Each structure stands twice: as C-alpha cells, then as structure tokens.
Amino acid sequence: MRPISGRDELDLFCRLTYTLDHELADDLDAGRRLPEWMWVALRGDHLVARVAWWGDPDPELLDIFDIESGAVDDGVALLEAAFAAVVPAGGTPPEYLRFVPPDWREQPESRRVVEERLAAIERLGARPLVERLRLEWRPGTPIAEPSGRLLFRQPHGRDEMIELMTRVLDGTLDAHSRDDLTRMTPTEAAAAHFDRELAIYISPRDWWRVATLPDGEPVGFVTPGRNPYNPVIGYVAVLPEHRGKGYVDEILAEGTRVLAAEGVPRVRAATDMGNTPMAAAFARAGYVTFEKSVNWSWDQAR
Structure with a gap:
C-alpha cells in the first residue's frame, strides 16, 4: 500500500475505473490533487484498491475509493494506511462523496458497488450525511421569460x-x-x-x-x-x-x-x-x- 509516484502511474491508478478518471491528469497539473493523496493497494502488480482526495491547497474531499468486488477488507486496510499519511493526527477526515446512477438502488450491480464502499468507510467511523440530485440543463430547453415582478x-x-x-x-x-x-x-x-x-x-x-x-x-x-x-x-x-x-x-x-x-x-x-x-x-x-x-x-x- 503506497501513494503513486506521480503522473506516470496514472495508468496503474486507473486499472480500477470511475467516472472522474478523465479529470485526474488535469487535476494533478493544476494542483487540485497531489500524488501523495492518491494511494493504491497492490497484490504483486495487481491493483486491488485505490483511494484519492481532491482539494486546494489541502485535501478537502475523499472522492475516489474503489475496490475489487468483495475486497472490502483490502479497502479498509488501504483507507487506514492512507488516512494515517494524508489526514493530520487528531484531524477529522474530509467528507466522502461518490457519484452514483439515479436508480442505483434498483440496479443490483450498482447497488453492490456502492454498498461495498460504504461498508468499508462505515467501519472507519463514517456516517451518512445526505444524498443529492445532480442536475443538468441542456441547450434548447426553454427558459421562462421574465415576468416583470423582479x-x-x-x-x-x-x-x-x-x-x-x-x-x-x-x-x-x-x-x-x-x-x-x-x-x-x-x-x-x-x-x-x-x-x-x-x-x-x-x-x-x-x-x-x-x-x-x-x-x-x-x-x-x-x-x-x-x-x-x-x-x-x-x-x-x-x-x-x-x-x-x-x-x-x-x-x-x-x-x-x-x-x-x-x-x-x-x-x-x-x-x-x-x-x-x-x-x-x-x-x-x-x-x-x-x-x-x-x-x-x-x-x-x-
């Protein structure tokens, strides 16, 4: 279990996948992520878990945490090791956030993925804060005209x-x-x-x-x-x-x-x-x- 060495190990880090992977290179270049905030758990050369924080200039959000199917214990071990290095002694860890499909509870595979990760962070003392809607307006969608009231x-x-x-x-x-x-x-x-x-x-x-x-x-x-x-x-x-x-x-x-x-x-x-x-x-x-x-x-x- 260790942090990645730098941008050159992004391919290794992305052997497990998540929706934010395409942002990682730019985030590293911009300083919104640091290699020492991006940890991997390897068994030989096989990636079994990964975790990463986002923030500027300090880690503000734990927003990447992935494990192989069923590898909850490996995920907990990685989180423990990474927390010890990233979170200051006596400090409260940053919030954990994960993007999920709108109907993740109704999709067995999506539900398994989410519940395994939540089971791991719960063992380290995390508790539910909120579930949020992520919304999008697309060009061509009508916009209401001003009424004159405001x-x-x-x-x-x-x-x-x-x-x-x-x-x-x-x-x-x-x-x-x-x-x-x-x-x-x-x-x-x-x-x-x-x-x-x-x-x-x-x-x-x-x-x-x-x-x-x-x-x-x-x-x-x-x-x-x-x-x-x-x-x-x-x-x-x-x-x-x-x-x-x-x-x-x-x-x-x-x-x-x-x-x-x-x-x-x-x-x-x-x-x-x-x-x-x-x-x-x-x-x-x-x-x-x-x-x-x-x-x-x-x-x-x-």
Whole structure:
C-alpha cells in the first residue's frame, strides 16, 4: 500500500475505473490533487484498491475509493494506511462523496458497488450525511421569460453576498449548511461556503445576480458561473421573508439565461433529495437528474 509516484502511474491508478478518471491528469497539473493523496493497494502488480482526495491547497474531499468486488477488507486496510499519511493526527477526515446512477438502488450491480464502499468507510467511523440530485440543463430547453415582478442586478461585492448568504441560512433545508451551523455561526458558515466554493469559479463575478423587488428590496440571488469542470448554478436562494411566492423560478431562470447567453454546452447544478422545493424548481426549469451523489462524513477526529 503506497501513494503513486506521480503522473506516470496514472495508468496503474486507473486499472480500477470511475467516472472522474478523465479529470485526474488535469487535476494533478493544476494542483487540485497531489500524488501523495492518491494511494493504491497492490497484490504483486495487481491493483486491488485505490483511494484519492481532491482539494486546494489541502485535501478537502475523499472522492475516489474503489475496490475489487468483495475486497472490502483490502479497502479498509488501504483507507487506514492512507488516512494515517494524508489526514493530520487528531484531524477529522474530509467528507466522502461518490457519484452514483439515479436508480442505483434498483440496479443490483450498482447497488453492490456502492454498498461495498460504504461498508468499508462505515467501519472507519463514517456516517451518512445526505444524498443529492445532480442536475443538468441542456441547450434548447426553454427558459421562462421574465415576468416583470423582479429586477436583477450584480451584487455589490463580497460583503453583500456574505450578508445575503447568511440570511438565507434561516430555515435552510440544505444538509451541508445545517451541518456547518452545528459548528459555526451563520456568518461564519456563509463565509466558509463563499470561500470554498464560489471563490474558486473561473468565471466573472459580474455573471452573478441579486433579485430585487421594483423598489430595490433584495428577494434572493443566483450565482451562475464556471467551476474548474463545468458551467454551474452554484447557489440559488430566496430570502426567508420572500419564500413561497414563486420567486425561485424567476431567479433560477435568470441564472440559466446568463449561462445560456455564453453558449455553454450544458449547465450543471445539484440539490439535496430532501430539499423538495428546490428539486421541484429545477424540474420546472427543465433540469434533468443525470446522476446522484452519496455523501458521508466523519463527525469527529480519528
């Protein structure tokens, strides 16, 4: 059990396969992965398990963990060895995320693959956090025309975004936000979300939109952008006092419209399965579920 030596061992690392394999070379070049965060378990020259973290500059997400069929014990052993080297002593391991087919529970092979991996990380103390819908809008899908109820403008800088993001945490249905609020104040949680996600966009912040009533009162916001992989709707929200009035449809449509005007090949988004109002809004806007993710977390240091 050892980390890979570098880019030259990607072929070895990819003898077990996963949907993120095509991103690994670019991630290594960009520093979003490091060879010392990418571990393999070999029996002779045969790959039986692999694990990798993603992050910049520190490992933020355990997003690749693969084992041969039935090799749960080998997977646990590899995770133990890799954790000892990658996770600081006394630190809490980063969240585990795996992309899965939308109907993974109904497909015996997909279910086996997922359940074996989850069994391994559970033995190391991980617990379920949330299951999420991964969504996609495709060019040619109609975008609702503005109704005139709302006006849209660019945000007045980071401070306004943090203030709005703090306000929408009141009553949030998002599992990650609710988890953050167990350890942080709402303002701290909003700032952390901004810095770890929105700040890494490689697109202009003047794509972002604040929705207001005609008198200028903010109603909500949307952050269309590009992360290192896709055009995305990174965050869409309605302020608590304006919820339940259908504004989310108009705000999401505006964000989609901004990206469509850039000629993007697709728009990606995600929301918790339990956030049924947001999932319904994406469905009304023509976003389709192309995948899901299962997210597990460690509640404490190992």
